[in-house]
Amino acid sequence: VNEFSWRDAVSIGMAVVSALLDAAERGCSRDEALRDAAAVLDRRRQIDADVDAAAHGRKAGA
Amino acid sequence: MRTLALLCAFLVAACAGSFRRQAIAVTNTATTTIDAGTTALLAQYCAASMRAIGREGAQVADASRPAGVRCEARGPDATRTATPDESAALERVRAAWAPALDRAQAVVDAQRAVVRLARAGDEAHGGELVAALATLATAYEALREAARGAGIPAPPALSLGGVR
Numbered sequence: 675v676n677e678f679s680w681r682d683a684v685s686i687g688m689a690v691v692s693a694l695l696d697a698a699e700r701g702c703s704r705d706e707a708l709r710d711a712a713a714v715l716d717r718r719r720q721i722d723a724d725v726d727a728a729a730h731g732r733k734a735g736a
Numbered sequence: 737m738r739t740l741a742l743l744c745a746f747l748v749a750a751c752a753g754s755f756r757r758q759a760i761a762v763t764n765t766a767t768t769t770i771d772a773g774t775t776a777l778l779a780q781y782c783a784a785s786m787r788a789i790g791r792e793g794a795q796v797a798d799a800s801r802p803a804g805v806r807c808e809a810r811g812p813d814a815t816r817t818a819t820p821d822e823s824a825a826l827e828r829v830r831a832a833w834a835p836a837l838d839r840a841q842a843v844v845d846a847q848r849a850v851v852r853l854a855r856a857g858d859e860a861h862g863g864e865l866v867a868a869l870a871t872l873a874t875a876y877e878a879l880r881e882a883a884r885g886a887g888i889p890a891p892p893a894l895s896l897g898g899v900r
Contacts, residue, residue, distance in 0.1 A: 707760075708760055708763055708764065708854050708855055709764055710851055711767050711843070711847040711848065712774065713841070713844055714778065714837060714841040714843075714844055715841050716802065717774075717805070718781070718837050718841075720801065720805075720806075721778060721782045722830070724782070724806060724807035724808070725789065725809075728786065728789060728791065728793070728809035729789045729817065729823060729826065731815050731816055733815070
């Protein structure tokens with residue numbers, strides 16, 4: 675009969691801790707998502723359109 | 737020099753812990769600086785363009801627009817038509833700002849390339865990621881240089897303050 679030794683307990687404990695750490699790291703990676711920078715070109719065109727409207731005596735977006 | 741510092745910081749951070757986690761932290765910190773820099777640049781562009789046509793201008797929040805902002809003319813002159821001289825001044829402002837704004841978009845493109853590689857997220861892409869970060873740092877310095885060359889207040893230096 676194989677007895678359950680303290681070495682088995684340590685091995686199982688380490689495996690559980692390792693699995694928990696892996697899961698925690700995967701969870702953190704999901705939480706901190708990569709962000710894309712906001713595009714400049716669209717905002718620049720919008721500013722130009724707003725200024726052109728103002729130059730023609732119109733309100734922006736009118 | 738700043739490019740080298742950026743790469744060293746990234747490599748140290750990458751070696752110190754999970755490559756993916758550090759890549760995300762470095763990239764997001766850089767993104768925060770880039771977004772703040774380009775937003776400030778565009779706000780100044782709005783004000784400079786409106787000033788060229790003789791009115792006070794400012795960016796205001798506008799939730800109905802995709803970009804979330806509107807460049808608004810203010811003051812008693814807000815609704816008059818620009819004179820030919822003012823229209824010419826506006827063209828000069830746009831020409832002066834064009835290099836910096838083009839480079840600002842190049843920075844965003846470079847940042848998105850970094851994000852694409854970081855999303856792939858493993859050590860196999862480490863070399864490509866470092867190269868993409870170098871491109872990003874170079875593009876950002878080119879933006880700051882173009883701004884200074886045009887007499888525009890340069891965006892802040894690329895910050896990696898959030899590196900763990």
